[in-house]
Amino acid sequence: MSTTILTPGPLTGTTRESHFGPLRALRLGVRRIGYETKLYFRAGDTVFFTFLFPVVLLGIFSVAFGGLGNVGANPDGSGGISQAAYYLPGMIAAGILLSGVQNLGVDIAMERGDGTLKRLAGTPLPVISYFIGKMGQVLVTSLAQVILLLLLARVAFGVALPTEPAKWLTFVWVYLLGIVTAAVLGIAISRLPRSGKSASAVIIPPLLVLQFISGVYLSFALLPEWLQNIASIFPLKWIAQGMRAALLPDSFASAEAGGSWNLPGVAIALGIWLVVGLVVCRVTFRWIRKDS
Amino acid sequence: MTSSHRGSGPAVTVDGLRKSYGSFTAVDGIGFEIARGETFALLGPNGAGKSTTVEILEGYRERSGGEVSVLGADPRHATLEWKARIGIVLQQTGESGNVTVREQLTHFAGLYPHPRDVDEVIAAVGLEQKDKTRIKSLSGGQRRRVDVALGVIGRPELLFLDEPTTGFDPEARRQFWELIRTLSREGTTIVLTTHYLDEAAQLSDRAAVIAGGRLIDIGPVHELGSAEARVPLVRWRETESSAVREQRTLEPARFVAGLVAEHGEPAELEVIRPSLEDIYLELVGAAEAEAAA
Known part of the structure; x- marks a missing residue:
């Protein structure tokens, strides 16, 4: 029917409905996921700095600190967990931050700078389809990254992954809440760089600092309390804590601030950041800076 | 639906369009x-x-004033x-x-x-x-x-x-x-x-x-510019040393014939039919001169 219409002309009322309704937005969104994911893996620098970075660091840390012996070992050297097992939750948390916040923050700022968003603004692509594409791209690439990290830890460094279903349940909800929050915050901060060229310079350094103070590279328990308090404002600390709860033995909970995993705290902190991010996106996202 | 059908009404209507950035007026009352x-x-x-x-x-841009209709709709919405x-x-x-x-x-x-x-x-x-x-x-x-x-x-x-x-x-x-x-x-x-x-x-x-x-x-x-701007121009000198003279005429051949009859062969004779570019430059030049005055 509609496919046989070859000349330009007005559409009838009913085809209008079906063509521009929510189903079309969803269909275009799914198509955007494929397009966005293809573009992601074609850009060599993002593949390295967001996709492979945590994987490479997990490898380096595991090898470099391997000689220090197990973490949490008894005085006689028995027990405890390997350095690879100890760093795994932090690297997964860093991966979530990079795949969400850094990836989308830089990506969308560059698309705004190079005219991609302006071009899309002139097409009948719904904004929601664009976001479905971005969120889907983040989910697909981040899942691949997490699987790669788990495989590397298990296969190369012999890390024993949890066997209790409760631990994996924790892993799944912390991961999902973390990645969705990170993606939404990435969209929100893409407004900050004034140009596409400055995007990496504006977004990457603060995120790097955040990784150092949130228990990713340095043990959170070693940080002074005031620095812990600052880090607790931001979501990465909570993602890392949730990942430790899922992947480390429960005996490690005593090393956390307050002596427990505080999973309700993780859920509340990430939930607040998710809502804040959504509001900021809703209020500030525009296809283009009008009148610039 | 109020959107107009193909072929009914103009594709674009612009009336009194204005756009200013602070004190600078980029578009100042355009209509077509x-x-x-x-x-x-x-x-x-x-x-x-x-x-x-x-x-x-x-x-893509907000306007500061005037009416705009594109395919029967206001591009603002x-x-x-x-x-x-x-x-x-x-x-x-x-x-x-x-x-x-x-x-x-x-x-x-x-x-x-x-x-x-x-x-x-x-x-x-x-x-x-x-x-x-x-x-x-x-x-x-x-x-x-x-x-x-x-x-x-x-x-x-x-x-x-x-x-x-x-x-x-x-x-x-x-x-x-x-x-x-x-x-x-x-x-x-x-x-x-x-x-x-x-x-x-x-x-x-x-x-x-x-x-x-x-x-x-x-x-x-081909009708841009004043009627006069499109009138062919004859340019010549009566003698090698005299000043350049110009005359606009719809009958350049007859005019040149008259010149030859009166003064003999004129020096540096040219008959110029203004190109679109000449007309355009004259238009823009006149507008700029007016704006500067």
Whole structure:
């Protein structure tokens, strides 16, 4: 029917409905996921700095600190967990931050700078389809990254992954809440760089600092309390804590601030950041800076 | 639905359009109409307000005053349905360099309800040999053709072209003109912004000249300028040493014959039929002089 219409002309009322309704937005969104994911893996620098970075660091840390012996070992050297097992939750948390916040923050700022968003603004692509594409791209690439990290830890460094279903349940909800929050915050901060060229310079350094103070590279328990308090404002600390709860033995909970995993705290902190991010996106996202 | 049907009412109506940035007025009370199926050129020097005007029509910019209707709707409240009926070739190339020509066109075709055939469009812009090349590896002129292809892929009723042939070699420009004529024959309304007066003369039914944010002339391209500006000019010296004299006349041959009868062979005789470019420069020059006064 509609496919046989070859000349330009007005559409009838009913085809209008079906063509521009929510189903079309969803269909275009799914198509955007494929397009966005293809573009992601074609850009060599993002593949390295967001996709492979945590994987490479997990490898380096595991090898470099391997000689220090197990973490949490008894005085006689028995027990405890390997350095690879100890760093795994932090690297997964860093991966979530990079795949969400850094990836989308830089990506969308560059698309705004190079005219991609302006071009899309002139097409009948719904904004929601664009976001479905971005969120889907983040989910697909981040899942691949997490699987790669788990495989590397298990296969190369012999890390024993949890066997209790409760631990994996924790892993799944912390991961999902973390990645969705990170993606939404990435969209929100893409407004900050004034140009596409400055995007990496504006977004990457603060995120790097955040990784150092949130228990990713340095043990959170070693940080002074005031620095812990600052880090607790931001979501990465909570993602890392949730990942430790899922992947480390429960005996490690005593090393956390307050002596427990505080999973309700993780859920509340990430939930607040998710809502804040959504509001900021809703209020500030525009296809283009009008009148610039 | 209030959106007007194809063929009823003008494609574009602009009345008293104004746009200011702080104290600077970029567009100062412009008005014109573009009929359905017409090819309309906007001419004017850099900074005259052409692109600002076009971007207001495309829905990219807010206006400070005046009325605008594009395909029966106010571009301020652009709907997806409205966007599906227009095609835009922006002045600046969009990047997305990591996809091939074919991938990009296929993706964009999917955004429209009744797109053109991807192969047909690739052939129409002459990129058959480059369809599997990533856009970032194309030359500037080839990327511009991708822009044009993306502008027409959705089978627009109204096509905006903002300096579309910048960076084209002469052959590519001719090929582009052919494409635009084909679109025009199919009934597409075309709004063309250009620096090239020959392009406007080749393609457009009517043209508007904008300078200093004001509309200084509008009409069929060959009727632009005052009637006097198009009158042929005879220029000569009576003797080698006397001053240059000029006379506008509708009968230059008769005038020259009279000159010869009276003074003998004049020195440095020229009969000048003002080109579109002469008329245009005179128009813009007069407007600028007036603005400076």
